[in-house]
Amino acid sequence: xTDWMWTSFVVFSVSQSTMLAVGAVYYMxxxxxxxxxxxxxxxxxxxxxxxxxxxxxxxxxYDFVVVPVWIPSAMLLDLTYWATRRNxxxxxxxxxxxxxxxxxxxxxxxxxxxxxxxxVAFKYPRPxxxxxxxxxxxxxxxxxxxxxxxxxxxxxxxxxxxxxxxxKLNTW
Numbered sequence: 001x002t003d004w005m006w007t008s009f010v011v012f013s014v015s016q017s018t019m020l021a022v023g024a025v026y027y028m029x030x031x032x033x034x035x036x037x038x039x040x041x042x043x044x045x046x047x048x049x050x051x052x053x054x055x056x057x058x059x060x061x062y063d064f065v066v067v068p069v070w071i072p073s074a075m076l077l078d079l080t081y082w083a084t085r086r087n088x089x090x091x092x093x094x095x096x097x098x099x100x101x102x103x104x105x106x107x108x109x110x111x112x113x114x115x116x117x118x119x120v121a122f123k124y125p126r127p128x129x130x131x132x133x134x135x136x137x138x139x140x141x142x143x144x145x146x147x148x149x150x151x152x153x154x155x156x157x158x159x160x161x162x163x164x165x166x167x168k169l170n171t172w
Contacts, residue, residue, distance in 0.1 A: 009104070009111065012068070017103035020044070020070050021096040024077055028091065034082040037095075041074030061123075063114050069106040073099045 023044075024037035045067060052065040080095035 009108070013104040013107060016068050016070070016107075017073065017100050020073060020103065021077065021092075021099040024074055024099075025092055025095065028078075028081050029088055032086065034078050034086075037074040037077040037081070038071060041070035044070050066111065066114055068103075069110050070103070072106050073103040076102055 020037075020041060024040045027040050028034070028036045048065065048067045052062075052067060055065050056062055076098040077091070077095040080098060081091040084090035084094065
């Protein structure tokens with residue numbers, strides 16, 4: 001495993017545990033129901049499974065998308081919310097800390113079971129898009145010398161100073 005893998009693991013751990021903690025706490029405090037964080041994490045897991053299936057349908061390998069393990073960390077967050085007698089600040093501080101500490105551990109075990117991403121990347125090159133899905137390059141700057149474009153452009157540029165001059169003349 002290389003440095004970029006460690007970096008991406010750290011970046012994804014921070015971003016996804018933050019996403020889980022903030023989103024789940026928002027839902028819990030909004031509904032006031034313990035168990036909401038687990039429900040939220042289950043929905044995110046299902047969304048990721050759908051995305052995994054979509055990429056697989058496009059011809060990518062099955063483990064191209066790794067589904068993060070959100071549910072156990074969310075269960076800890078729910079347990080904290082229940083144990084602190086619905087104290088919002090305790091749920092945020094203690095629950096958020098538990099999510100931040102447990103989420104990377106659960107995902108480390110998850111990622112150990114996945115093949116080396118570099119091996120996967122070289123074994124399965126990106127499939128080419130069919131012609132009807134190939135993006136068309138934007139025609140930016142194609143007409144910058146055109147007299148047709150220069151007239152309105154110059155008019156737009158000169159409108160501001162002329163308007164400002166007219167406003168100044170009206171005050172005299």
